[in-house]
Amino acid sequence: MKEQEQQLLLEIADDELILGWRDSEWTGIAPLLEEDVAFSSIAQNEIGHARALYELVARARGTTADELAFDRSPDEYRCAPLVELRLMDWAETIARHYLYEKADAKRLEQLKHSDDPEIAGLAAKIDREEAYHRIHAQMWFDRLQDEPRFVEALERLRPQAEALHDSAHRGEHTAELTDLWEEMTVVRRSQPTGTKW
Amino acid sequence: MIYEVFRQERKGQPLQHAGSVEAADDHFADVYAREQYGRRGESTALWVVARDAVIEIDDFVDELNRNYHRVDGYPLKEKLKEARERAGTAAAPGDR
Amino acid sequence: MNEQEFLEYVQSGGQVETADWMPDDYRAKLIKFIEMHGNSELMGVLPEREWILRAPTLQRKLALTAKVQDEVGHSQLIYRVVEDLGKPREQCLDDLISGKAKFHNVFHYPTKTWGDVGVIAWLVDAAAIISQKALLRCSYAPYARIMKKICWEESFHILHGRDVILTLMNGTDDQRELVQESLNRWWGPLMQFHGNPIAKEEDPMYVWRIKSQGNEEARQQFLDGYVPQIWELGLTVPDQELRKSVDGVWEYSEPDWSELRHVVTGHGPKTEERLDLRRSARENSAWVRKVVLAEAA
Numbered sequence: 001m002k003e004q005e006q007q008l009l010l011e012i013a014d015d016e017l018i019l020g021w022r023d024s025e026w027t028g029i030a031p032l033l034e035e036d037v038a039f040s041s042i043a044q045n046e047i048g049h050a051r052a053l054y055e056l057v058a059r060a061r062g063t064t065a066d067e068l069a070f071d072r073s074p075d076e077y078r079c080a081p082l083v084e085l086r087l088m089d090w091a092e093t094i095a096r097h098y099l100y101e102k103a104d105a106k107r108l109e110q111l112k113h114s115d116d117p118e119i120a121g122l123a124a125k126i127d128r129e130e131a132y133h134r135i136h137a138q139m140w141f142d143r144l145q146d147e148p149r150f151v152e153a154l155e156r157l158r159p160q161a162e163a164l165h166d167s168a169h170r171g172e173h174t175a176e177l178t179d180l181w182e183e184m185t186v187v188r189r190s191q192p193t194g195t196k197w
Numbered sequence: 198m199i200y201e202v203f204r205q206e207r208k209g210q211p212l213q214h215a216g217s218v219e220a221a222d223d224h225f226a227d228v229y230a231r232e233q234y235g236r237r238g239e240s241t242a243l244w245v246v247a248r249d250a251v252i253e254i255d256d257f258v259d260e261l262n263r264n265y266h267r268v269d270g271y272p273l274k275e276k277l278k279e280a281r282e283r284a285g286t287a288a289a290p291g292d293r
Numbered sequence: 294m295n296e297q298e299f300l301e302y303v304q305s306g307g308q309v310e311t312a313d314w315m316p317d318d319y320r321a322k323l324i325k326f327i328e329m330h331g332n333s334e335l336m337g338v339l340p341e342r343e344w345i346l347r348a349p350t351l352q353r354k355l356a357l358t359a360k361v362q363d364e365v366g367h368s369q370l371i372y373r374v375v376e377d378l379g380k381p382r383e384q385c386l387d388d389l390i391s392g393k394a395k396f397h398n399v400f401h402y403p404t405k406t407w408g409d410v411g412v413i414a415w416l417v418d419a420a421a422i423i424s425q426k427a428l429l430r431c432s433y434a435p436y437a438r439i440m441k442k443i444c445w446e447e448s449f450h451i452l453h454g455r456d457v458i459l460t461l462m463n464g465t466d467d468q469r470e471l472v473q474e475s476l477n478r479w480w481g482p483l484m485q486f487h488g489n490p491i492a493k494e495e496d497p498m499y500v501w502r503i504k505s506q507g508n509e510e511a512r513q514q515f516l517d518g519y520v521p522q523i524w525e526l527g528l529t530v531p532d533q534e535l536r537k538s539v540d541g542v543w544e545y546s547e548p549d550w551s552e553l554r555h556v557v558t559g560h561g562p563k564t565e566e567r568l569d570l571r572r573s574a575r576e577n578s579a580w581v582r583k584v585v586l587a588e589a590a
Binding site: 032034035037038041135136139142143 | 224229
Binding site for chain 3: 021024027028029030031032033034036037040041043044047048050051054065066069070088089090143144147149180183184186187188190191192195196197
């Protein structure tokens, strides 16, 4: 697998890992119990997608998915600022969810045509799972589209969603990422690399 | 709105009432039922229906014990015994 | 049917459905009991969800997220049952947040380490499952039915817990110490979990066959199942008196019943903080419920 392809996969994997975390922050405190359960599945899918992508890159690099996911330093992550934001208002969360799914659909479509059959195959699998995410996002969009706070959130986050396609600026992170990384790796860092958990 | 959820565990099995979800409309009910009753692949099919659409019936009347169309209306033991004795094929005591 | 006939009916195994007549006392006790269960599932999410971010592998992250998701799902199932009995979900949540309604002792305590994540899934969930299995025979059928789904989903929780613990016990000295230290902290609340040993014939919940098992019976079952599992790993239980007598009964130091009472009435180390989180989350998302449920109302 070419280095460039690895970088692209890491971009998506890092996006999905961090977004998966942000989405799972609603587990237990979502606006409706039923929605709590549904949104948690979406978060799990995202982390699952990250894992599958890390595994592909890990094999090319002779490492493991967990080491890629957790043992890099914050500035080595390739996630976009959009997913790093802590958005604990439902309007903002759904706005990001809606915008992210639209942008993600475009890049998955490209990846499905990759020369590498493993990449193309995985992209197709992920895309099939994401179909459910898009239905969910659209359902909420339809419900919230007249709410001023939702409209405002969409406008505010749209430029950052567009930046998802901007590979050149990946690596520029928000201040939130370092704090998030510290806490995300605190248990793992408490023991030597390679310790089983 | 409350939606009742019926689930089928495997093909060929009957759909059974599994529970209910609260949802704003059919779209949300679809998503929520799917999650609560299928996120582990534990169901092959779900039927989701608004509670209001369910017609509930739990009062059945049979004042005159209409057993002519039930199995318990046909105790045949005595008649069979008599018929066997008549044919000389009555079972010895202790046989069935 | 009158109350005496109803009592005889449930005591001989009779099942009650939502639309059936039931004595006011039965309905009231049922609501209170089931509501506390729903509250416990919902509050139980809070100590565990902190560790989703800190989970040290992707597998653990996924498993923990799924476990917590199940608990939210359980609270949904349970509150639906309470609502069909006559108490709306929003009222249950009001009472939970105001402190008027209770939730189980174990969810009032802090989680301090990754060891706690393992101990909770392995032992705290095990204690809960023993009670939950007994509820499969609840006289109130809608509750008994959801217990079946709950017990089935909980089966992976215990395995996940055991997996976490075994991995730690097979690991570094620090990891093994995480488990022992966690066990030392959780043992007290675990022993209090099933409640003080009132005779089941004096427990209205048993009389009405809402519960089919007495408190002490549940605790004995827990000890029987799990103390051997604890000891076989070389862990020690922080109770010198703990032993199985010749007639198969577990003896142990008297649990601190005043601590149980104190905690369950809203004075646990984390009670206020967690109820505050519930309150603020609920307030911040009130507009969503209004928008989403308004047209349907």
